[in-house]
Amino acid sequence: VIRPRLYFGKIILYSNLLKKWLGYIDKLILFPFQLQKAASWADVVHICDHGNAIYTKYLQKIPHLVTCHDLFAIRAGLGEFPEHKTGWTGKKLQQMMLKGLNQAQMVVCVSEQTKNDLLRLSSLSENKISVIPMGLNYPYAPMQTTEIKERLASLGIPANSNFILHVGANHWYKNRIGVLSIFYELILRLQQANFYLVMVGKPFTDEMHQLIKKYNMTEKVIELVAVDNENLQALYSSATALLFPSLHEGFGWPIIEAQACGCAVFTSNRPPMNIVGGEAAIYIDPKNPQAAAEKIIYYLPNLENFKTKSLINSQIFRTEKMILEYIDIYQKIL
Template sequence: MKILLIGNYQLDAIQSMDIFASMLENYLTKLGHQVRIIRPNPWFGKLLSSAFLRKWLGYIDKFVLFPAELRQALSWADVVHICDQGNAVYVKYLRNVPHIITCHDLFPIRSGLGEFPECRTGWTGKQFQQMVMRGLNQGQKIACVSQQTQSDVLRLCSLSQSSVSVIPMGLNYPYSPMTVIESQPRLKALGIPDDCQFILHIGANHWYKNRLGVLSIFYQLILQLQQPEFYLVMVGKPMTDEMHQFIKTHNITQKVIELVEIDNESLRAIYSSATALLFPSLYEGFGWPIVEAQACGCPVFTSNRSPMNDVGGDAAIYIEPDRHKETAAEIIHNLPILKTLKSKGFVNSQKFSPEKMISEYIKLYHQAMNEKYDRQVKT
């Protein structure tokens, strides 16, 4: 099978979407399929350093130049896979080509519709999200990464239930427990003190990731625990000025360790050594860090909201992400029993194998191809 993957514009730097596209390419290629990734090239977007102007020049790359390249590539493909629903704007070029779209979440669309008062969308953003919505509504097959995302799609889009399925994400790296002998040098190189207890958080700075909430929960944890040798390790994008100000104001500078975009093996060492992962997102499309942590034997505290409580299964401890004092108390209450979660976490993480995910996508590719073939025969 010849599979054309439509990936994201590189200057948008959406790391999780780039990882997902690479996963598909690697695993499908191993199974003998021919795979190509096509994405808009940053011809104009890289000309200027101004973020504002770069954004507008990027639209030329995405919507003026890329469609011509896409049209040329379509003649090669048996099926096209749009890897991120934000690129559903390209569906209008795929009407005669078998295709599927992976929908990770509808947060930008929901924001544009006013569903999130804490996140306002400007006029141009609303226009773009309307374009994305039109593309989704014209899509042939939609694969949602969680039941929560599927529920949002069926609620907001005019798609038939039969065209919208759920394919959970698979682990994007072979995470597994790392021995102390192997992990200690890595932790030391990252600036994590020897034999310390630390809470881990992983995430970007999107508002729904609740990273300020993470800091507030940790501050409450320090106040209630009264244990000076306890740290918070924040992994992901650089913290915002507001986050740095919170750390300074609450005098926890020496307790918070910031690690920006580290490699997978270093992350595996951190997962394997952390006291627990704190993942109090307000919303998620899926929540990769939950199963990554569990695969490494790291206990998980995460939000008692879908899809986090679906992904974590019976192997996580659930908290209310906006109740910081109560969450800190819940962490302290469960510290003595965290080791009992490790075996449950291993079992739960095995539900999310990349091989299973790829197998489901291959089935969906064939369904899309058969549908298009049947329609052509009938006409």
């Protein structure tokens, strides 16, 4: 595995903007020499993230493929999300990325949704695009009750409480404001004292803090940052349900992580979430907090029925299956 080495990018500077531009020297000027030297002995070069598709122009005489997770940045650069502007530098980088994808020998998308976006935005023919769903990157499974209690206590989760779980970063399409709005509608209707929302991911934004304060949910919303896999497994294994109302996703990893732990999932009735979740998930409108809350409440008494379904569905996304499918692609492009 190789990645751009930091030379200029590690220079200590007070200006983040200048540091970013120096980092481009490492990535765009110096790294291609490192890549070409390393690739000279390789049978296949696998660019594991579409953000590095800019390097395909250096691999035209070497069998190679790119894994494409999503095209949100490229779509934003093209103006498909008017409310989320992309700066001049970002647009140029996205143009380079799309050009790199167009020059790829093979592109593997993590979902049919990503493939459809790629076919629409690129000049690639369909025979140059495959779909291989993501596999779990950690052996998630239901955790024993004793270990769960110890780990929840260490995370500051109140004993004997019920909680809705959300896992995700602060990107706009993760809809964390929507998560808070849905939870507010839930507590209005349920009126349960020992009922919480646990949000795992990046630190809350100012907008999130303001909404929590506005809805008087300071004592009901628990913020967890930098949670490791073992503690996340404990959360998945004990949560009432995962709430994952994303507006867009390339795949939606938390869905299968939760299901592998036997956790019920409420997620958006949009692709790829409603493909990844299969028949084991319950689907909601991510932009209608009231209707989402009502649907969650309707299913709460019967969530145990989704445990077995969740475990079965998660088996579709075994890591071993993903690896074998990639090996098949490697053999095809040699």
